Amino acid sequence: MSNGFGQVDGRVDLELIAGMISPGCRVLDVGCGDGDLLALLRKQKGIDGRGVELSQEGVNASVARGLAVVQGDADTDLTAYPDDAFDYVILSQTIQATRNPKAVLREMKRIGRHVIVSFPNFGNWRVRLKLLFSGRMPETRSLGYSWYDTPNIHLCTVLDFASLCEELGLEIEDALIVTGDRSRRISNPGPLSNLLASDAVFLLKRQD
Amino acid sequence: MNTIEKAGGPSGATGPDNSEFEEGGIRVCRATATFGPDEPLALDSGESLAPFTIAYETYGTLNADKSNVVLICHALTMDQYPASTHPLTGKPGWWLHMVGPGRPIDTDRFFVICQNVVGGCQGTTGPRDIDPKTGKPYGLSFPVTTVSDMVRAQAMLLDRLGIRDLFCVIGGSMGGMQVLQWAAAYPDRVFSAIPIATAARHSAQNIAFHEVGRQAIMADPEWKQGAYLSHGTNPAKGLAVARMAAHITYLSEQALHLKFGRNLQDRESITYGFDADFQIESYLRHQGSTFVDRFDANSYLYLTRAMDYFDLADDYGGVLANAFRGTESRFCIVSFTSDWLFPTTDSRQVVHALNAVAANVSFVEINSDKGHDAFLLDEPEMFTTLRGFIDSAARTRGIGG
Structure with missing residues (x-):
């Protein structure tokens, strides 16, 4: 799935996600693009990986590099997978482009023991200032689209996401925020991280 | 009887001779194997077929641990000659784009086997062969065979050859049905499966x-x-019409339009008659008339019936996913955008069934305006993706090259 992120951001995002995954496990990457994350995880962690990707170019590129990827839509095709099919189900820079993020997260929670979601934070101070001072929809390094052609139809903030997780019974196991070129671990998503984060990565699991 | 025959079938039909030769940089071995009355082929219909012969061809060399075997399953009107010249028609192999030295199915690396299906007419026992009970050609007394019968016969030949594991089973259309049947019936023998432009029913x-x-x-x-063989007649006209109708389904509307449009055939204007005024008419007539030279009409009836009867889910309580439960094979499913005979929705059904059992599955839809026939044609995107899939599987399987 295409997203509005520059290559530097995208790479950082993949490394952060890779750091959350234990070796040798079963991983499903939803919206896997050209398969960069799956290839990285295969190399670094020896995972048994699968991917779902909407764009045909992304699927073909992934399969051509030997990855098990199917053409499919996060909004409709996750229902085919059985319960607990994977150790980790990942949604990397894709949730904001889904039609029904809540339903997608619910499916991910069903099919994976852990869920990893990374997304651009619309609560970031730069975004807020741009809207405040220019009165126009913000375009940032992370969100480089005009309002009328963006695939990012369901943007949210770190606080929005945290409250959706609570509503869905997803416990936050780990959370990282990206600020500038650095990332840091946060114990609890609060107003300050919501202001500073340009991106966030959440590791989630079902609440007992 | 447990030998690989020198030539012909039990009927002495015009099967291809055993031979070994080099063609296009490939070591080709052309052979037949006959199974005697003590080794009948048990059929889905409850009947059995014995004796029977399988005509097949192999390319390349079997490695020491027999781990490099690729089984190619052919489509309805194809044969066991995917990469060698057809002995009767003199036409080049039907899958030269895919099979050969350095091609996705690399004959320098893999040991490739292709068998004529049971019920066929290229050397494997079918309705035109002699029924040993009557001494006459089977005709309609040949038992109705299914896709799963074809696969069971293929497994018998592999057993005969001492080959247990298949690194890859690949095929398009009816060949793809056989691939799915292989994966469902013999999951522990199939390391990877590539069903192309096909459906589970x-x-x-x-x-x-x-x-x-x-x-x-x-x-x-x-x-x-x-009983035309006994009567010394030949239903060539009927078979040609059958081929003409079928051939339309193998192409896309766009491909027909681009290739022929409304162009006239060797004339300046329409003739107000029923000659082949249009190029497309002339083309179809040619397709029909050349087909009858290489194909048996009864065989066409039997093989189309086998495809009609194919419904993999039906054998597994109506749930397709059950056909693949517990499978450890890796799948690469391929469809084409303009294929309306086996549209992408058919492939997607198989993908969903495989997802439902969390199988290792890749699925690509290739952009092509060539229709169903695209799987036989030069489709670089298909080759790139299949090369990636096959190479990755070979690495995992520890096949060098």
């Missing part, structure tokens, strides 16, 4: 087209209730 529309073809054959007075 034949659609009503496809059965309908097949029925048109069969009726055309049976309406030919020379068909003689299937």
Whole structure:
């Protein structure tokens, strides 16, 4: 799935996600693009990986590099997978482009023991200032689209996401925020991280 | 009887001779194997077929641990010559784009086997062969065979050759049905499976087209209730019409438009008659008339029937996913955007079934305007993705090259 992120951001995002995954496990990457994350995880962690990707170019590129990827839509095709099919189900820079993020997260929670979601934070101070001072929809390094052609139809903030997780019974196991070129671990998503984060990565699991 | 015969079938039919030769940089071995009365082929219908012969061809060399075997399953009107010159027609192999030295199915690396299906007419026992009970050609007394019968016969030949594991089973259309059947019936023998432009069950529309073809054959007075060989007749007209109708389903509207449009054939204007005014008419007539030289009409009836009867889920309680439960094979499913005979939705059904059992599955839809026939043509995107899939599987399987 295409997203509005520059290559530097995208790479950082993949490394952060890779750091959350234990070796040798079963991983499903939803919206896997050209398969960069799956290839990285295969190399670094020896995972048994699968991917779902909407764009045909992304699927073909992934399969051509030997990855098990199917053409499919996060909004409709996750229902085919059985319960607990994977150790980790990942949604990397894709949730904001889904039609029904809540339903997608619910499916991910069903099919994976852990869920990893990374997304651009619309609560970031730069975004807020741009809207405040220019009165126009913000375009940032992370969100480089005009309002009328963006695939990012369901943007949210770190606080929005945290409250959706609570509503869905997803416990936050780990959370990282990206600020500038650095990332840091946060114990609890609060107003300050919501202001500073340009991106966030959440590791989630079902609440007992 | 447990030998690989030198030539012909139990009927002494015109099977290809055993031979070994080099063609296009490939070591080709052409052979037949006959299974005697003590080794019958048990059929889905409850009947059994014995004796019977399988005509097959191999390319390349079997490695020491027999781990490099690729089984190619052929489509309805194809044969066991995917990468070598057809001995009767003199035409080049039907899958030269895919099979050969350095091609995705690399004959320098893999040991490739392709068998003529049971019920066929290229050397494997089918309705035109002699029924040992009567001494006459089987005709319609040949038992109705299914896709799973074809696969069971293929497994018997592999057992005969001492080959247990298949690194890869690959095929398009009816060949793809055999691939799915292989993966379902012998999951522990199939390391990877590549069903192309196919479906887990034949659609009503496809059965309908097949029925048109069969009726055309049976309406030919020379068909003689299937006993044309005994009567010394040949239902060539009926078979040609069947081929013409089928050939349309293999192409896309766009491909027909681009290739022929409304162009006229060797004339400046329409003739107000029923000659082949249009190029497309002339083309179809040519397709029909050349087909009858290489194909048996009854065999066409039997093989189309086998496809019609194919419904993999039906054998597994109506749930397709059950056909693949517990599978450790890796799958690469391929469809084409302009294929309306086996549309992408058919492939997607298989993908969903495989996802439902969390199988290792890749699925690519290739952009092509060539219709169903695209799987036989030069489709670089298909080759790139299949090369990636096959290479990755070979690495995992520890096959060098």
